[in-house]
């Protein structure tokens with residue numbers, strides 16, 4: 001769950017925590033912040049005597065930690081993240097600054113100094129906004145500190161040494177951890193507890209509120225733009241603010257990367273932490289849905305033009321070089337590349353454009369995890385079907401791509417292959433997760449219904465040495481299955497059997513599998529099919545269902561922010577079923593011990609065993 005008015009301000013930024021402290025990581029991730037961790041190499045050796053107060057030392061150290069990381073990341077990739085957060089916690093007692101003890105004796109000295117007294121814990125925090133101008137790193141630093149008073153009980157020598165021997169003090173300022181065993185030493189705390197643990201979350205949120213809601217001069221409304229896929233000319237425009245990542249005060253006025261969510265102009269500044277929002281929210285999800293097709297088309301077009309292949313092999317490249325490689329106009333290519341960068345598919349630096357890791361892995365046409373075939377299928381037949389959706393609705397036709405509409409025997413070889421390429425990519429990507437979501441070793445024979453190219457079957461036999469797997473699919477599909485390869489060794493334990501699920505008898509097996517097949521089927525067809533299978537199952541036989549779970553369902557399951565009902569970007573067939581619904585259906589069909597699992601963050605996998613009649 002993410003509190004949008006506060007942590008949400010950083011949602012579309014690349015945020016780095018410049019700290020090795022597991023406590024800071026936990027505090028910030030518990031707050032819903034997404035970030036990378038790059039521990040700082042800055043040596044905490046500033047001359048303490050040169051600071052007027054202990055907190056000034058903590059703030060300066062925090063700042064140097066964050067700047068070192070920003071600088072290092074910029075040097076490495078010529079691209080710093082949008083925001084780097086640094087922090088430093090110290091304990092101050094009687095004019096002395098205590099950091100982490102260097103050894104047990106040092107811990108003993110620190111803890112005896114704190115025994116029976118009040119001391120202050122200061123955490124200095126630096127929020128560094130970065131951007132790159134002409135290859136140079138530009139930073140804007142916001143810094144603050146928080147003070148918490150802690151009172152220790154009188155500590156006996158015995159307790160002190162027991163505590164030191166626990167090992168807990170060694171990586172903690174002042175030699176104690178209030179969140180664990182050290183809590184027993186503490187009589188009271190005045191102020192923010194998390195500040196003692198290592199990060200003043202409340203003050204940090206207030207700081208975000210201040211940074212991202214700086215009041216504008218009266219009468220200067222923020223522009224709302226409607227062409228929501230922005231041209232990105234400079235790296236700084238890739239952050240979520242039109243005005244550039246380095247200017248947080250401007251950050252809430254423009255369009256988010258990806259262009260999906262225009263911010264409302266506000267007449268009154270809004271936020272948690274003391275300031276109230278008097279304006280009703282704008283329908284951001286709705287606008288995002290209206291715009292979504294543009295982002296999809298950009299991705300699909302870049303795939304089709306082989307942009308990700310060119311950059312995978314030769315990136316970084318300039319727009320001119322890419323244009324030459326893909327045989328397209330320079331202006332058009334530059335705009336396409338910029339939008340891809342804005343969508344987070346490409347990285348843009350002074351050296352040119354390069355693939356993100358995701359793009360190389362999934363959008364280039366080669367590689368075991370390529371979804372290029374799926375993109376081509378969406379760009380071709382699926383796009384076509386959805387272009388004529390109004391007609392399909394009026395006529396009551398299925399929302400199915402035209403080439404697949406006429407029935408399998410009429411499919412052209414190219415249409416079948418295109419469908420199979422899409423299915424093959426998705427199967428290869430998910431096979432390992434499906435194969436291992438449950439222990440399937442008790443089964444000796446399995447039948448993958450609609451198993452297409454056999455990608456899952458090959459993974460299953462690789463995973464379970466005693467399993468024989470039959471791939472059952474339409475004759476038109478089985479005929480072409482041999483053209484596809486997987487990373488798994490071809491195996492004699494995989495057999496291909498042609499047939500039609502809805503009319504032919506099913507090959508015998510003690511485990512039947514459906515994978516990513518049922519989500520588009522109308523309920524009555526689904527019920528009919530599953531009860532047929534149930535009828536074919538001997539007692540003790542299994543049925544395994546694996547279906548893509550829409551992101552929204554993931555969010556709901558984790559209690560994260562919900563969209564209004566109906567605003568769903570995936571699952572355009574019938575509303576996707578939850579594992580609970582599949583479980584109830586399987587139980588009704590005579591399956592028992594039905595278990596559900598999530599796999600790969602994207603799949604629901606359900607397994608049931610046929611009960612004796």
Ligand SMILES: Cc1cn([C@@H]2O[C@H](COP(=O)(O)OP(=O)(O)OP(=O)(O)O)[C@@H](O)[C@H]2O)c(=O)[nH]c1=O
Nearest residue numbers: 019020021023088089172173176177178196197198
């Ligand atoms: C008082 C207290 C401190 N700490 C930890 O003490 C380290 C301070 O050291 P730092 O130099 O600020 O941070 P670091 O751990 O060296 O990490 P880095 O940011 O990489 O310098 C941080 O870990 C804090 O959580 C606790 O876990 N509990 C407590 O009650």
